[in-house]
Amino acid sequence: MADYKSREEKRNAQKASKKTSKKTTKKKKGSIFKKIIITVLIVGLAGLLFGGGLFAYYASQAPELNEEDFVDPITTEILDVNGDVFARIGAENREFVDYNEIPPLVENAVLAIEDNRFYEHQGVDFLRLMGAVLANITEGFGAEGASTLTQQVIKQSVLTPEKSLERKAQEAWLAYQLEQDYSKEDIFEMYVNKIFYSDGIYGIRTASEYYFDADLSELQVHQAAYLAGLPQRPNAYNVYENPDLAKERRDIVLRQMHNHGKISEEEMSQAIETDIMDGVVDRSEESGNPRQQLSAEESKYDAFVDVVLDEIEDLDDVNPYEDGLKINTTLDPNAQTVVENTLNDGSIQFPADMDGVMAQAGVTLLDTESGAIRAIGGGRGYGDEVKRGFNYATDQTRQPGSAIKPLLDYAPAIEFLEWSTAQTIVDEPYEYSNGFAPNNYDGQFKGPMTMREALADSRNITAIKAYMEVGQEQGTEFLRELGWDFEADNCGGVLCESAAIGGEPETNTLEMAGAYAAFGNKGVYNEPHSITSIEFRDGSSMNLEAESDVAMKDSTAYMMSDMLKDVLEPGSTGELAQVNGLPMAGKSGTTNYTAEQLSAGNIPSNGAPDSWFAGYTTQYTAAVWLGYEENQAENYLSPQDRWVSQYIFRDIMRGVHEGIETPDFEKPESVVEVEIEKGTSPVQLASEYTPADQKSVELFIRGTEPTSVSEEFVVPDLQSPSNLSAEYNEENGTIQLTWDHNQDENDNRDVEFEVLVSIDGGEESELAVTSQNGLNIEQVQEGSSYTFTVTAIADEERSSSANTNIEIVRSEDEAQEDEETEEDEEQQNEDVTEENTDENQGDQNSEEENTESSEEEAEPNNGEGNNNGNGGGNSNEDSGQTEENTGDENQDEPAEGASDNTTDEGSGE
Numbered sequence: 019m020a021d022y023k024s025r026e027e028k029r030n031a032q033k034a035s036k037k038t039s040k041k042t043t044k045k046k047k048g049s050i051f052k053k054i055i056i057t058v059l060i061v062g063l064a065g066l067l068f069g070g071g072l073f074a075y076y077a078s079q080a081p082e083l084n085e086e087d088f089v090d091p092i093t094t095e096i097l098d099v100n101g102d103v104f105a106r107i108g109a110e111n112r113e114f115v116d117y118n119e120i121p122p123l124v125e126n127a128v129l130a131i132e133d134n135r136f137y138e139h140q141g142v143d144f145l146r147l148m149g150a151v152l153a154n155i156t157e158g159f160g161a162e163g164a165s166t167l168t169q170q171v172i173k174q175s176v177l178t179p180e181k182s183l184e185r186k187a188q189e190a191w192l193a194y195q196l197e198q199d200y201s202k203e204d205i206f207e208m209y210v211n212k213i214f215y216s217d218g219i220y221g222i223r224t225a226s227e228y229y230f231d232a233d234l235s236e237l238q239v240h241q242a243a244y245l246a247g248l249p250q251r252p253n254a255y256n257v258y259e260n261p262d263l264a265k266e267r268r269d270i271v272l273r274q275m276h277n278h279g280k281i282s283e284e285e286m287s288q289a290i291e292t293d294i295m296d297g298v299v300d301r302s303e304e305s306g307n308p309r310q311q312l313s314a315e316e317s318k319y320d321a322f323v324d325v326v327l328d329e330i331e332d333l334d335d336v337n338p339y340e341d342g343l344k345i346n347t348t349l350d351p352n353a354q355t356v357v358e359n360t361l362n363d364g365s366i367q368f369p370a371d372m373d374g375v376m377a378q379a380g381v382t383l384l385d386t387e388s389g390a391i392r393a394i395g396g397g398r399g400y401g402d403e404v405k406r407g408f409n410y411a412t413d414q415t416r417q418p419g420s421a422i423k424p425l426l427d428y429a430p431a432i433e434f435l436e437w438s439t440a441q442t443i444v445d446e447p448y449e450y451s452n453g454f455a456p457n458n459y460d461g462q463f464k465g466p467m468t469m470r471e472a473l474a475d476s477r478n479i480t481a482i483k484a485y486m487e488v489g490q491e492q493g494t495e496f497l498r499e500l501g502w503d504f505e506a507d508n509c510g511g512v513l514c515e516s517a518a519i520g521g522e523p524e525t526n527t528l529e530m531a532g533a534y535a536a537f538g539n540k541g542v543y544n545e546p547h548s549i550t551s552i553e554f555r556d557g558s559s560m561n562l563e564a565e566s567d568v569a570m571k572d573s574t575a576y577m578m579s580d581m582l583k584d585v586l587e588p589g590s591t592g593e594l595a596q597v598n599g600l601p602m603a604g605k606s607g608t609t610n611y612t613a614e615q616l617s618a619g620n621i622p623s624n625g626a627p628d629s630w631f632a633g634y635t636t637q638y639t640a641a642v643w644l645g646y647e648e649n650q651a652e653n654y655l656s657p658q659d660r661w662v663s664q665y666i667f668r669d670i671m672r673g674v675h676e677g678i679e680t681p682d683f684e685k686p687e688s689v690v691e692v693e694i695e696k697g698t699s700p701v702q703l704a705s706e707y708t709p710a711d712q713k714s715v716e717l718f719i720r721g722t723e724p725t726s727v728s729e730e731f732v733v734p735d736l737q738s739p740s741n742l743s744a745e746y747n748e749e750n751g752t753i754q755l756t757w758d759h760n761q762d763e764n765d766n767r768d769v770e771f772e773v774l775v776s777i778d779g780g781e782e783s784e785l786a787v788t789s790q791n792g793l794n795i796e797q798v799q800e801g802s803s804y805t806f807t808v809t810a811i812a813d814e815e816r817s818s819s820a821n822t823n824i825e826i827v828r829s830e831d832e833a834q835e836d837e838e839t840e841e842d843e844e845q846q847n848e849d850v851t852e853e854n855t856d857e858n859q860g861d862q863n864s865e866e867e868n869t870e871s872s873e874e875e876a877e878p879n880n881g882e883g884n885n886n887g888n889g890g891g892n893s894n895e896d897s898g899q900t901e902e903n904t905g906d907e908n909q910d911e912p913a914e915g916a917s918d919n920t921t922d923e924g925s926g927e
Contacts, residue, residue, distance in 0.1 A: 083176065083195055094338040096326055098349040099392075105317040108339055112220035113227070117207040121235050124222065126280040127246035128210065131271045133167035134278050137202055141168045141193030168193040171208050174340060214339045215245070216252035216259075217309050229257065231299050239281060240289035241297060243271040253331050257298055258309060265294040309407075319354050321396025322347070324409045325528075325548045329562075336552065336560075344553040348390035353638075356673035357381050357393040360666055361400075368398065369659035372652040377644055377659070379666055380410030382527040382546065383674065384639045386535045389544025389564050391528075392638065392674070411527045414643060418530065419520035420476045420591075421607025421630040422497075424578055425533050427484040427518050428473055430496045432574045432719070434488055439581055440716035441469040442699040443480040450515045456482065459608075466697065470716065474584045476591045476606070478519045485518035493518075499569045500533035500543055520607060530632045531641035537582070537603065538634040538683070541575035543567050573688040577717045579603045580683070582633070595631055595664040597672045601682040604633020604667070608660055615649070625654035629663040635671070637680050642666045690720050695728040702728040707766060734762035735817075739771060739791075739808045742820040746798070753795040757808055757820060767812040774807040782807065800826045 093108030129136050135143050143166050165173065172192045196205065215225035222245055226234050230241050237245070247267040248255050257264040269290050276286040301309045317323055326347055330338050338345065360366065361379055368376045381395030397410040408414070431437040445464045449455050458478050472480035485493050490512035497513070498504075504523035506513050513522060528546050536543040545564045552560045582603035585592040592606045607630030611621055627649040632641040644663040646653035685691070695704040696712050701724045704713045708731050718724075739757040746753050761769060773785040773793050785806075786793055798804075803825040810817035 083192060083199070094341065094343040094345065096323065096345045096347060098347060098351050099390075100351070101346075102351070104319055104349065104351065105323050107317070107323075108342070112211070113224045114211055115207075115221065115223035115234065117203045119234065120206075120210065120222075121237070123239065123242050124210075124234050124237060124245070125206065127242040127271060127275060128206075128222075129167070130274040130278050130280050131246050132170070132209075134274075136167050136206070139166060139168075141195075141197040142166060142190045165189070166193065167209050168196055168205050171205060171212065172196060173335060174212055174337065175208075212340065213249040214252050214337060215248050216256040218339075220339070229299060230297050232297070238289075238292075238297070239275075239285055240268060240272070240292045243275065243289060244268040244294070247271040251331065253327070257294060258301060261294050268294065319349060319351070319358075319394075321394040321400045321409055321411060322349050322354060322391070322548065324396065325391060325394055325412060328412070329547065329549050330552075333552075333560075342555040345549055346551045346553070347548050348385070348388075348392060348550060349548070350392040350674075353383055353674045354393040357383060357395040357670055360669045360673070361395050361398050366662060366665050366669065368662060369655060371646060371654075375646070375653075377646055377655070377662070378410050378414075379663070380412070380414055380527045380643045381666065381670065382411050382531040382641050383670065384531045384535050384546055386538040386634050386636060386639045387544075389532060389535060389539075389546050390550075391546050391548045408647070410643065413526070414645075414647075415524040415526050416628045416643065416645065417520050417522065417609045418525050419607030419609040419628060419630055420478075420481075421530065421605050421632050422517065422520045423473065423476070423481045424537070424582060424605055425500055425502075426493050426497050426513065427481040427488070428469060428581070429537075429570060429574055429578050430488040430493045431469070431484045432577050433496065433570050434492055436719050436722050437469060437484075438701060438716055438718040438722065439468065439470045439577055440694050440701045440714065440718075442466050442697075442701070443469060443472055443483055445472065445477050445479050448479045448482060456516070456519065466699070468696070468714070468716070470581045470584060470714075473581050473605075474587070474590045482515060482518040486515065490515075496570075497533075499567070500536055501545055502529050502533065520609060527641040527643050530630070530643075531639050534604075534632045534634050534641065535639035536569045537575050537578050538636055538639060539575070540572045540686070541568060541570040543569035571688065572686040573719045576683060576686055576689050577719075580717055583683075586633070592631065592633070592664060594661050595633060595667045595671075597668055597675070600635060600671065600675055600680060602633055602635050602671065603683070604631060606631050606660075606664065611649075611654070619650070620652070621654050622656070624657055626660060627654060629655055629660035631663045631667045633667060633671070635675065635680050636683060637678060638671065638674050640667055640670055642670075688720050690718050690723050691715055692718055692723045694724065695730060698728050698730070700724065702726050704728060705731060707731040707733055709766065734765045736765070736769070736810055736812050736815045737761060738817040739810055739820040742806070742808055742822045744804070744806055744822050744824045746824060746826055751796070751798050751800075753798055753804065753824065753826075754792070755795060755806055755808075755822075756792040759791060759810060765812070769810055769812045772809045772811055772816075774809075776805040776807075778802050779805075787811070798826055800828050802826055 093106050095103045096105040096107070098104050133143070135145070169189050172189050176192060200208075210222040212220070213222065214220055215222070215228070217228065219225050219228050223234055225245050225248070226232055226237060226241075229245070230237065232241070244257070244264065244267075247270060248264075250267070254260060255264045255267045272281070272286050272289050275281045276283055281289075299307065301307055326345060327338060330336055330345070336343070361381070368379070370376045376398065378397045379395065380397060381393070382391065383393040383395075384390065385392055394409070394411050396412075397408070400407065400409070428437075431441070444466050445458070447455065447463060456478055459476065463479065464475075464477070467475075467477070467480065469480070469484070488496075490509070494506055494512045502523065502525060504525075506523070508514050508522070516522065532543070532546040535546075544566050547562065547564045549562045551562055554560075580603075582605055583601070584590060585605055586596040586602055587593065592604055595604055595606075596602065607628075608626045609628040611619075611625065611627060615621065616623065616625075628643065628645040630641070630643055632639075634640070642663045644660070644666070645655065692715070693704050693713055694701050694716050695708045696714050701716070703724050703726065705727050708728060712731075737760050739759050742755075742757040744753050744755050755773065757771070759769065759771070768789070770787050770789050771791070772787050774782045775785050775795075776782045777799065785795065795804075803823060805821065805823040807819050807821050809819045
């Protein structure tokens, strides 16, 4: 320890030590900070070097710019499922505009929404790029674009729409090159002449004339803003198709123009207040100047082409009108032909309104397993006058009617509540929560019925009850899982009670077919799709096969299919849609007019605005809508008119299934089939005594099937045979035994009869066991007594017995033969007696005495002979007297079978 002279020295020494320590700490902290900066610089430099190297590599792989790439777009080909081209699009309707002819208003509108710093960058806007990079880091790659107008020209002319670092690097490099070779004015001119503006229109000059019948120099602010915003999604923002969306997009452009100082706030406000249809050319069919055709060099199956182009429109940066694509589709040309012929060949008589305007129909046909669209019926005569017109298969949305019941009501009940097809639901008066009382189509209530019966008869009350028991939230979500896209704003985010019978939501045949196909595909939902892949002109491709989602259990799907098969049976609501020999399932749907519509117009109470039929096999699924374009007083479907939707479905399904094997729906292991007794609740098994008309074979989710047997129909006592009789047939010597048996109507057992016989009081023996009510007995012994006993037998039960007896007497001929035999025997006895007399002459006197005594004894016994006529005497010498008795018998024949009558005849004194 150091020695200090004073306390002051010690304090000074300590202060000096602290100063030295602080300096050392500051030096250490400064050293760490420098290290961090150096590390960041090194990492940043490395990143720049790596990024620069990667950019250089990607740029080196970019295609070379050719002047031809910026001149003529390439035609797109659309191919069917067999690889054959059925449509080409790309022959463009375009009027070229020179840059000097473009007014500042139009240029300002385009740049405000597409590239406000166009004249400041060299092809790539790094400020905008940094914002996009941050968005892509935080929200995922592709979340925000940073493409300049120059980059868009490159993208549309040279590169594919793929979103990748490589493509973006090449796009930036080629945009820089383009700006070195062309002026800003040239590049802007390329852009406004190349862009697609919907309805087959290319170039902003052509678009101005088409939509507003005006030159570019005549456009007003709101019109220029509309044209500037249209290219982002041309068909979606088409003012003729979606005026509300078109206005939203136009107003966004106007706000951007104001934000960038291109228009004043007053100009912006006035333009926003202007109706979107202001100055727009009337292109309705009535105007005589309808919307123009798709720019297509060659096209057939226009309704299907519609769907293809709608799907492409949902893809980012894919333009079938300019990109020179090969679009591989799911179209089956044979199926498409069947659909179009069914709608147009006159084989089906379409209803017409009071003005003679015929009803329309829309059809979607899917592959049940994959969801691939095989055919589209856009309407009668679709594509004859206008391409991309109103497609009744996809554009027409209407209430679904009862066709929604399997989707919203009964399938969820099986899925979530494990209902069986025998689930009992009571069809009875019912009220919604608001007090409204819905009714059934026939105005009747049928009481307790099974879910199967309720669905086949399309009962409304039972469907509502099923939906409400499942719960509106679960039912609503279940329908969404089947591909239905709808808002549910009327009842707090769920579908209202009336939705259970088709009051909402509106839908089209595409959604309807997609949902029903899931039943036929074991519960797996595939979104309906028309495109399998797209091939770009640089050799790359985009695979668009739909993903599969399990929408329900296989048990739910099979049980619904089994019930929906009954809907097509004779007497059910869908019987007219049936194709003989084809295992099919389906459901009809009919919508109703409101009370106000019925009272306001000349519409009968049974008139309907819409008729649906949706159904499927394991091969195909089809949905058909029938109705009029507008629901007016003169446009309604009568009950007979509504059958047409079933006729259309039937003819299409018959045509597309011709020549192909269509297996039935396969019952999964999760489902068991059980014979139950109708009317039991909870459901019980049928007993062996349940009448046949009270039995039903129903389906249950395995593990939920009933185990108890119904005792509704008890075992009846087995009835005894009655009216038992036996008759002897002397001619053939047989006995005919007959009896009756009155079986209880509830006793469905098989009954047999045991027949026993006793002869002359002997032991009983079995003659036969028969199911007949009679028996013929041969080899009867005459002169014998027969006793018959008949007992009914069912399973192990025996009834009480019935008895009868019959005595069989000898016939007259047989009796005479017996008498002759006895006479012969008596004569022989006399001969023997004479011989004995000769030998015993010594005893003659005593024999005569004996003989006299015997004669005296024989005389009173003449009438006691047996059935053969023999007397009861003991002397062989009385033969003459016996013959006399026989003569008496022959003169008066005794009654057959009554031996005592014979005795009475012999004793006549």
